[in-house]
Amino acid sequence: MDPTVKLKGSDVDVLSDPSPYQRLIRRLLYLTISRPDLVFAVNKLSQFVSRSCKSHLVVAHYLLCYLKYSSDQGVMISPTNSFQxxxxxxxxxxxxxxxxxxxxxxxxxxxxxxxxxxxxxxxxxxxxxxxxxxxxxxxxxxxxxxxxxxxxxxxxxxxx
Structure with a gap:
């Protein structure tokens, strides 16, 4: 997530139907199980589920673009003999x-x-x-x- 983007609640560009944004955030939350690099961004986006704006949706779409180009990353469980x-x-x-x-x-x-x-x-x-x-x-x-x-x-x- 771009650190210069400051997400805020706004009354100006509120989504008329927030359900697509809410479904997207639910799916992204599930994806954080295997992608800890998404946790911060999804946590920030999920704070605006009840009152989402167009700017939040733009950031969520930016996150989807990141996912598209980093699909080979994630948590990998490697076989090991060390149980430490x-x-x-x-x-x-x-x-x-x-x-x-x-x-x-x-x-x-x-x-x-x-x-x-x-x-x-x-x-x-x-x-x-x-x-x-x-x-x-x-x-x-x-x-x-x-x-x-x-x-x-x-x-x-x-x-x-």
Missing amino acids: LYAFIDSDWLLVLIQQNRLQDFFIFLGDSLVSWKSKKQNVVSHSSVGVEYRALASTVYELVWLTSLLHDLCVLVIL
Whole structure:
């Protein structure tokens, strides 16, 4: 998604029939399961599902063009003998200046394969950067515990 595009709700160019836009966003949300590169753009577009404008539809069509020319990308699960879980965590403080929200991300790999990821605005206001980092760490640990117990139920020995 073009970072210079600022999507806003508008009363000027509201779509008379928002159902095609809503169907497109639903399909794009499903596609984010295997295409984490779309998560940010689809998340932004989905914020305007209830009151969509022509400018939102233009950005969604631009995203479809991107999909057409990048169809060979996506999450690939490669065979590996390594059952080691790796987790990467990030909290974005740049959005504090723009949106007053903190964005937390995590990515979890099993061997070389990405198996879980999340990008979410924190809904709790912290009084310090340490609190934000602890919340991001806690949500990642919850996911790691759940993945470990799932793999244990599947009789897979996991190394953390």
